[in-house]
Amino acid sequence: MPDKELEKVYDPKKVEEKWTKRWEKDAISHADSQSEKPSFSIVIPPPNVTGSLHLGHALNSTLQDILSRWHRMRGDNVLWLPGMDHAGIATQNVVERQLAAEGGKDRHALGREAFIERVWDWKEESGGTILNQLKRLGASCDWERERFTMDEGLSRAVTTVFEQLxxxxxxxxxxxxxxxxxxxxxxxxxxxVEHEDIEGKMYYIKYPLADDPTQFLTIATTRPETMLGDTAVAVHPKDPRFNHLIGKKIKLPLTTREIPIIGDPILVDREKGTGAVKITPGHDFNDEKSGKRHQLEKISLITWSGKMNAAALDEAKVASDLSKLLSSKSMTEARKIVVKVLEDAAILTKTEKHMMSLGKCYRCKSVVEPFDSPQWFVKVNAPDNSLAQAAMDAVRQKKIRLIPESWEANYFGWMENIEDWCISRQIWWGHQVPVFYCKTCDQQHLLKVPDSDEMIIASEATPIVGEKTCARCGGSDLLQDPDVLDTWFSSALWPFSTLGWPTDQQPDEAAKQEAKALLKRFYPTSTLVSGFDILFFWVARMIMMGLHFMKDVPFKDVYIHALVRDANGQKMSKSKGNVINPLDLMDQYGTDALRFTLAAMASPGRDIKLSEARIEGYRNFCNKLWNVARFILMNRPETETSSTLDPQTAANRWIQSHLNQTIVSTNRALENYRFDEAAQEIYQFSWHTFCDWYLELAKVDLQNEATRHETYHCVVQTFESILRLLHPFMPFLTEELRTYFKEDTDCLAVSKYPVFDPEKNAVDAEEAIQKVVIDTIMAVRNIRGEMNIPPSESLPILIKAKDQAAVGAFEKEMPYIKRLARLSEVTLDTTLQKPEMSATATTAYGTIYLPLDEQRIRSEIDRIKKRLDKAQKALSVFEKKLGNEKFVANAPAEVVEKTKTEQQAGIQNKERLFSELQHLENFFSKPKETP
Ligand SMILES: [Zn+2]
Ligand SMILES: [Zn+2]
Structure with a gap:
């Protein structure tokens, strides 16, 4: 055993820096692509390159690290693959803001290429802070295999997937x-798109018939400004009020257009509204479907910036005065103008309040507009090749387990209603769509946006995919589609693109072989740890892509964790000012304390209410372990025998047996992703069983020459097992402490995780220590408490054992009992009489009597009487307050509530003191003589 002294106080920062370096030097987390050992693999949910560590990441990464370290110690070949997401819109916004702050050119002035170069520069300089923060958290990722969604390999995967699909x-x-x-x-x-319920207005507008303007249909709409783009009015074909009008025409107000009245039983609900519905295929998703069913014209009134488009207003034949007023106005401004004109013309019959759902951009919270434009889509529900169906089957057939299982209902609910996935984005930072157009053949379809360097490709253009030349003219003067792909498109490929797929496109033979080996060893990955908020953005799409391209699921288990909230259960947000920075917590309490707290609170399906008191509590746990290590080192025997441990004493056999059970339950909890239960098992065993009881018992055996060596070995071995059990949760502290007990050149991180050992089970020792030793000591301690006898005072007791065997059991373990219960003398027999004045306690092995002298009881009675008096006085203050009507009526509700709670506590205190008093006074009431 190393012969060195442990510093007095645990300094987490020092220890954390030391071990972060050492793990890196030893490459403990390097996965071996050639190993024949069982594989365990996790791909990290790639944080945004713009991100910095928040508590959600801290929880997510702590859980992944616990699994990785645990499997590594179980002998698995572990790959935890780290990396980052290029985060299209988010990153582009960051760099655009930076350009604005510098006051120089904006991105359009800079041009696409120069702008993208700027983003790469930014990435190299400022991006990826979060990965260093993850290292500080102790994340044992295979850092040599770090990937980025826009690195070369992953970009090749994106192109291959796009072309094949x-x-x-x-x-x-x-x-x-x-x-x-x-x-x-x-x-x-x-x-x-995030939806928000708001109070809007419903507008009722008269639409006159073209052939008889005295007759009209009333239309109700929340968006009157879109009426300029109406191309029909629908009624229900079975509605006797209106169905005779089908085939006639409406003269659309504010325009010079006439639009048809059609019958549409899908769009119109006879029971609701006015029975007539305007159809605006260019501005409403349901109307667009109806428009398709009836071959209606589609008019889009706005531009890419959501402003009224003058050309479109002309096309819609809007009255020219109005058209001038509306041109370049936002939809909100346009609504005001249109409503005013309708009012003036007396066409608006009424308006009323109306609750409606408003869609907002998840990035910038702007109101989202349905907009007609050419875009790229992934077909998820092809009848003969349904990505969604395959993804549902995999979960239904349990090839993928969602944990907790309750998430399956959400998953199926979403997948059953899934629509085609719009994957094109009109930004610059991201994977540019790998599609080209012939500048010669499609000249008229490649449209330059006025006053901009941007291009719009009309939907009529012919895409060239996977070819270098135009099939029609043979030319190679091609224009690449200016759109980029949704960020989630590349992250959907993450579980296999990061491992080197497509292998045949690797730059050389060695890389090809390595990629093949990696995919073989680590795909499908074992477990995905994810927050529920990206279950559909990311998890469901990885399942679709994995199944389609790898013909196998991307992961077997998906562990879905909850949200970290503040101590009051509030969601953390900048606007509420209740955001807690995990880095501050790590500075203040140490990383291990934060990790342990997050794990201990990760109950399935429940959000974590993070209070600093909890973290402080686990910081104390760290300090406790540190102090225990110091205690053990101080008791190191001068001469050491290096015998293997074969414990003989009851305490030693008991702790080994107890440890064995803790090992079983901890492993089982981790197998079931019950991080909370595993943490609690280790905590309870370390603190309450090992520190509170075993070390006290061991002090007895350490003083005995015959049991000293065995006991010291057992103390050290048990403590070392605790460190190994605890390592995945508290990697830093455990590594550091272990060096004081084990002369080992290897890190604890690569040692063996404790496993169940049937030889260590000792039922007899468990029984002896629990029922004979601990129960007796607890009984004496309780009496001390009741009688207010200080723990330092030695006492004589009598034990009436239940039988002769019990006498033997007590005798055998008497040194423990005498020392821990502080007994001066013990009289032990099966036939003892209860001394007249004594306190009594009964255990499974006998009855304990503690003789009391009269003086002690009388002074205790006096003491309790005084306390009762005080309690009564305190209570009357509360009673007076709460009896005062003014106080109850005028004081803030929480003050009244608090007073009531205090009153209740006062009543309980008084009752307890009263029953204690009665108990003591009973000593002086003569027992009834039996006749
Ligand atoms: Zn936005
Ligand atoms: Zn061509």
Whole structure:
């Protein structure tokens, strides 16, 4: 054993820096692509390159690290693959803000290429802070295998996937409504739109018939400004009020257009509204579908920045005065103008309040507009090749387990209603769509946006995919599609693109072989640890892509963790000012304390209410372990025998047996992803069993020459096992402490995780220590408490054992009992009589009597009487307060509530003192003589 002194106080910072370096030097987390050992693999949910560590990451990474370290110690070949996401819109926004702050050119002035170069520069300089923060957290990722969604290999994977899906007809281009964020000036997928319920207005507008303007239909709408783009009015074909009008025409107010009245039983609900519905295929998703069913014209009134488009207003034949007023106005401004004109013309019959759902951009919170434009889509529900169906089957057939299982319902609910995935974005930072157009053949379809260097490709243009030349003219003067792919497109490939897929495109033979080996060893990955908020953005899409391209699931288990909230259960947000920075917590309490807290609170399906008191509590646990180590070192025997441990004493056999059970339950809890239970098992055993009881018992055996060596060995071995059990949770402290007990050149991180050993089970020792030793000591301690006898005072007791065997059991373990219960003398027999004045306690092995002298009881009675008096006085203060009507009526509710709680506590205190008093007074009431 190393012969060195442990510093007095645990300094987490020093220890953490030391071991971070050492793990890196020893490459403990390096995965071996050639190893024949069982594999365990995790891919990290790639944090945004713009990100910095928040508590959600800290929880997510702590749990992944616990699994990685635990499997590594179990002898698995572990790969925890780290990396980052290029985070399209988020990163572009960061750099654009930077340009604005510098006051120089904006991105359009800079031009696309120069701008992208700027983003790369930014990435090299400022991006990826988060990875260093993860290292500080102790994350044992294979840092040599760090990947980035825009690195070369991953970009090759993106192109390959795109081209293949295109050839299979699962990627297509179409002109249709998408969600436009006018601020970010890009399309968003459905799940990038956040919905918010707000109070809006319902407007009722008269639409006159073309052949008889005295007759009209009343239309109700929340968006009157879109009426300029109406191309029909629908009624229900079975509605006797209106169905005779089908085929007639409406003269659309504010325009010179006439639009048809059609019958549409899908769009119109006879029971609701006015029975007539305006159809605006260019501005509403449902209307677009109806428009398709009836071959209606689609008019889009706005531009990419969400402003009224003068050309479109002309096309819609809007009255020219109005058209001038509306041109370049936002939709909100346009609404005001249109409503005013309708009011003036007395066409607006009424308005009323109306609750409605408003879609907002998840990035910038701007109101999203349905916008008609050509975009790229992934077909997720192809009848003969359904990505969604395959992804549902994999979960239904348990090839993928969602943990907790309750998430399956959400998953199926979402997947059953999934729509085609819009994957094109009108930004610059990201994977540019790998599609080209012939500048010669498609000249008229490649449109330059006025006053901009941007291009719009009309939906009629012919895409060239996977070819270098145009099939029509043979020319090679091609223009690449200016759109980039949704960030989630590349992260959907993360579990296999990071391992080197597609292998045949690796730059050389060695890389090809390595990629093949990696994929063979580590795909499918074992476990994905994810927050529920990206279950659909990311997890579901990885399942679709993994199954399609790898013909196998991307991971077997998905552990879904909850949110970290503040101590009051509030979501942390900048606006509320309740955000806790994990780095501050690490500075203040040490990283291990934070990690342990997060693990101990990770109960399935429940959000974590993080209080600093909890972290402080586990910081104390760290200090406790440090002090225990010091205690053990101080008791090191002068001469050491290096015999293997074969414990004989009851205490030693008991602790080994107890440890064995803790090992079983900890491993089982981790197998079931019950991080909370595993943490609690180790905590309870370390603190309450090992420190509180075993070390006290061991002090007895350490003083005995015959049991000293055995006991010291047992103390050290048990403590060392605790360190190994605890390592995945508290990697830094455990590594450091272990060096004082084990002469080992290897890190604890690569030692063996404790396993169950049937030889160590000792039922008899468990029984003896628990029922004979601990129960007796607890009984004496309780009596001391009741009688207010100080722990330092030695006492005589009598034990009436239940039988002769019990006498033997007590005798055998008497040194422990005498020392820990502080007994001066013990009288032990099976036939003892209860001394007249004595306190009594009964255990499974006998009855304990503690003789009391009269003087002690009388002074205790006096003491309690005084306390009762005080308690009564305190209570009357509360009673007076709460009896005062003014106080109850005027004081803040929480003050009244607090007083009531204090009153309740006072009553309970008084009752307890009263029963203690009665108990003591009973000593002086003569027992009834039996006749
Ligand atoms: Zn936006
Ligand atoms: Zn051509």
């Amino acid at each position: 295109y050839k299979e007809g699962l990627i297509y281009r179409d002109q249709r409504l998408i969600n436009l964020c006018p601020h970010c000036r890009t399309a968003l997928s459905d799940i990038e």
